[in-house]
Amino acid sequence: MDYETKKQQRQRFIAEFVRRLHEAPPGQKVFMQVGDLFKDADVISIDELRAARRTADDDGDEDTSK
Numbered sequence: 001m002d003y004e005t006k007k008q009q010r011q012r013f014i015a016e017f018v019r020r021l022h023e024a025p026p027g028q029k030v031f032m033q034v035g036d037l038f039k040d041a042d043v044i045s046i047d048e049l050r051a052a053r054r055t056a057d058d059d060g061d062e063d064t065s066k
Contacts, residue, residue: 013032020030
């Protein structure tokens with residue numbers, strides 16, 4: 001019996017999700033059961049990222065390389 005690593009499970013999940021997205025008609029939602037597949041992934045709040053960027057910009061740490 002073959003067992004998949006977490007990385008292999010994620011890759012298979014993402015491939016299946018992308019396949020379903022391509023097959024779905026425009027505007028249709030695509031749902032997938034995630035379970036604990038991404039349990040060890042870092043979850044970051046977008047609000048925290050925005051606040052950190054605003055703070056960095058206010059301190060003059062703005063990226064001027066653009």
